[in-house]
Amino acid sequence: MKTKRSLLLAVLAGTSIGALPAMSLYAQAASAAKPPAFYISEFELTDAEGIRPYSAAVESTFAPFGGRYVVRGGKVTSLEGEPTKRIVMIAFPSMEQAQAWYDSPKYREIMPIRHRSAKSRVFIVEGVAK
Secondary structure (H helix, E strand, O other): HHHHHHHHHHHHHHHHHHHHHHHHHHHHHHOOOOEEEEEEEEEEOOOOOOHHHHHHHHHHHHHHHOOOOEEEOOOOOOOOOOOOOEEEEEEEEHHHHHHHHHHHHHHHHHHHHHHEEEEEEEEEEEOOOO
16 A cells, blocks of 8 residues: 555656646746737828838838738727727737837838828837737
């Protein structure tokens, strides 16, 4: 009886001790995961023709930084306050990648087109890590 009990305790202890490194690695990986970031632009077009070159080129500037459209225009329903005219949201893997895109020479080259063709408010917002 004592042998079975000792064997059971040894198996439980070994399993617990073996699980500790795995749990530690999982915790390290989870804490190393960076939260996503979102570029959000609220804007009102002032020159629909003038924005066309920007619209045609902008995706090619953010895709290399891991960016992808989440919202690109579409219907806006205001639940509280004045509705914005148009919203664009681009998801990035991290704040660093979103900022690197925004500061990139390719994006800076086309940014003046947006400034001339729209009134806008632009943000980069950190999301929630998975």
